[in-house]
Amino acid sequence: MNLVGEISIVLVEPSHPGNIGAVARAAKTMGIENLVLVNPKQFPDRQATVRAADAADVLDHALVCTSLGDAVRQCTFVAGTSARTRGLPCLQIAPRELGRQVWHELERGPVAIVFGRESSGLSNEEMDLCHSATTIPSVSSLNLAAAVQVICYEIFMAAPQRGSFPGSTGSGDVLAASGELELLFEHLQAALLEIEFLDPKQPRQLMRRLRRLYHRARLTQVEVNILRGILSATRKAASR
Amino acid sequence: MNLVGEISIVLVEPSHPGNIGAVARAAKTMGIENLVLVNPKQFPDRQATVRAADAADVLDHALVCTSLGDAVRQCTFVAGTSARTRGLPCLQIAPRELGRQVWHELERGPVAIVFGRESSGLSNEEMDLCHSATTIPSVSSLNLAAAVQVICYEIFMAAPQRGSFPGSTGSGDVLAASGELELLFEHLQAALLEIEFLDPKQPRQLMRRLRRLYHRARLTQVEVNILRGILSATRKAASR
Numbered sequence: 089m090n091l092v093g094e095i096s097i098v099l100v101e102p103s104h105p106g107n108i109g110a111v112a113r114a115a116k117t118m119g120i121e122n123l124v125l126v127n128p129k130q131f132p133d134r135q136a137t138v139r140a141a142d143a144a145d146v147l148d149h150a151l152v153c154t155s156l157g158d159a160v161r162q163c164t165f166v167a168g169t170s171a172r173t174r175g176l177p178c179l180q181i182a183p184r185e186l187g188r189q190v191w192h193e194l195e196r197g198p199v200a201i202v203f204g205r206e207s208s209g210l211s212n213e214e215m216d217l218c219h220s221a222t223t224i225p226s227v228s229s230l231n232l233a234a235a236v237q238v239i240c241y242e243i244f245m246a247a248p249q250r251g252s253f254p255g256s257t258g259s260g261d262v263l264a265a266s267g268e269l270e271l272l273f274e275h276l277q278a279a280l281l282e283i284e285f286l287d288p289k290q291p292r293q294l295m296r297r298l299r300r301l302y303h304r305a306r307l308t309q310v311e312v313n314i315l316r317g318i319l320s321a322t323r324k325a326a327s328r
Numbered sequence: 329m330n331l332v333g334e335i336s337i338v339l340v341e342p343s344h345p346g347n348i349g350a351v352a353r354a355a356k357t358m359g360i361e362n363l364v365l366v367n368p369k370q371f372p373d374r375q376a377t378v379r380a381a382d383a384a385d386v387l388d389h390a391l392v393c394t395s396l397g398d399a400v401r402q403c404t405f406v407a408g409t410s411a412r413t414r415g416l417p418c419l420q421i422a423p424r425e426l427g428r429q430v431w432h433e434l435e436r437g438p439v440a441i442v443f444g445r446e447s448s449g450l451s452n453e454e455m456d457l458c459h460s461a462t463t464i465p466s467v468s469s470l471n472l473a474a475a476v477q478v479i480c481y482e483i484f485m486a487a488p489q490r491g492s493f494p495g496s497t498g499s500g501d502v503l504a505a506s507g508e509l510e511l512l513f514e515h516l517q518a519a520l521l522e523i524e525f526l527d528p529k530q531p532r533q534l535m536r537r538l539r540r541l542y543h544r545a546r547l548t549q550v551e552v553n554i555l556r557g558i559l560s561a562t563r564k565a566a567s568r
Contacts, residue, residue, distance in 0.1 A: 110471075116468060117466045117467060117469065119466075141471070142468060224481070225484060225485060226357045227356075227484075228357050230354070230357045230477065231353065231381070234353075234354055234473070237474040237478060238477060238478060241464070241478050241481075244467075245424070245465060283561045283562050283564070283565035284565065285557065285561035285562075294554065297551065297554060301545050301551050302545070304544070304545045306544065310537075311537065311541050314534065317525060318525050321524060322525075322565070322566075324523070326565035326568070328566070
């Protein structure tokens with residue numbers, strides 16, 4: 089199986105079509121050809137095609153979605169990239185480590201690497217969907233295609249057939265996909281409201297913390313089922 | 329002494345002014361601000377300035393030469409880059425190795441990293457001026473600015489003062505100590521019994537799974553407090 093085909097580059101609201109083309113080219117130089125666009129400002133666009141050069145086929149096959157949740161629903165590992173480090177504890181992975189991690193994760197399911205807007209990166213809500221955050225070390229921030237180039241280069245460099253490949257950590261358990269995790273978080277929020285732990289007017293901050301916590305743990309499907317079992321039992325007990 | 333100031337990026341006959349600007353930006357993100365242009369087709373140029381964005385100052389200070397020999401005259405180490413490997417035996421250095429080599433060489437004198445034409449790279453005569461040749465591993469060739477970005481990234485990553493990249497955790501939050509986790513697990517078990525999720529005769533297996541899950545997440549003290557708050561609210565709701 090061609091595992092590299094299970095890697096997607098996801099761009100959230102790219103505002104310049106030229107950047108989309110440059111990203112397609114950057115990714116393709118490293119063998120990554122799946123591009124997903126979340127609400128692109130302008131696409132398809134001639135500028136995108138021009139900048140893509142030999143990677144016009146990547147643009148032809150690009151998927152367009154209306155939310156990041158839709159874009160990553162099938163993925164078992166969602167890696168966010170960010171120009172700055174965030175306040176909440178999220179698993180921080182350096183680009184080189186991410187390159188290795190991606191190949192490890194590909195053994196368990198599809199992987200998405202998510203890049204934010206040119207101007208403002210990813211929102212907190214979008215980071216909530218990510219299992220990890222990667223910041224490219226630099227003295228000032230890279231443009232979008234340059235960031236994609238560096239990350240894809242690290243992934244390419246870490247490809248198993250190229251050499252260095254770290255041993256695996258986890259069990260053979262099946263990881264929960266992003267869509268399954270979202271159902272868990274909905275269930276969790278409902279239960280927390282029911283036991284009156286969550287302020288219905290301000291659920292965000294606490295839910296965000298809990299998301300980050302569970303994303304860090306890389307939940308398996310079995311664990312998601314257990315946690316949802318606990319939540320069902322909680323709601324039942326609370327309504328007795 | 330600021331050794332990074334002794335590194336120059338040399339472009340041989342760049343044909344698109346936009347590429348010169350993009351190269352300036354790419355280099356500057358990694359702290360490299362010396363740009364030397366050998367017979368640029370068009371420079372200065374508005375397209376260059378536009379693509380340089382915040383790196384317009386790098387263009388302002390760029391040197392223009394009429395031969396590669398002039399451009400690298402002061403340098404004690406000249407590293408050529410090439411999209412293909414050459415017939416003649418030249419010291420081949422991978423990008424990662426080049427990053428390290430550069431810092432070693434800087435102790436002895438100025439360093440030039442030489443990039444060839446967009447279309448045809450460096451001539452054999454130009455390679456003759458280089459101490460080494462570096463090819464970026466890829467499945468197809470990178471554009472000029474992307475190649476500069478990758479090489480400058482490797483140089484930046486190898487900078488001695490950077491040391492090893494700070495892995496994991498991210499925030500400055502204090503991790504929970506083992507004793508605090510044990511109190512959490514006791515609390516969890518009590519709550520699960522109360523909501524009748526846990527079989528009192530067989531609590532072990534499930535508790536082990538949950539412990540493993542939370543251990544993987546590397547909980548902070550704040551998170552332990554939140555989880556215990558949830559457990560208290562759960563018990564309160566169950567006994568209403």
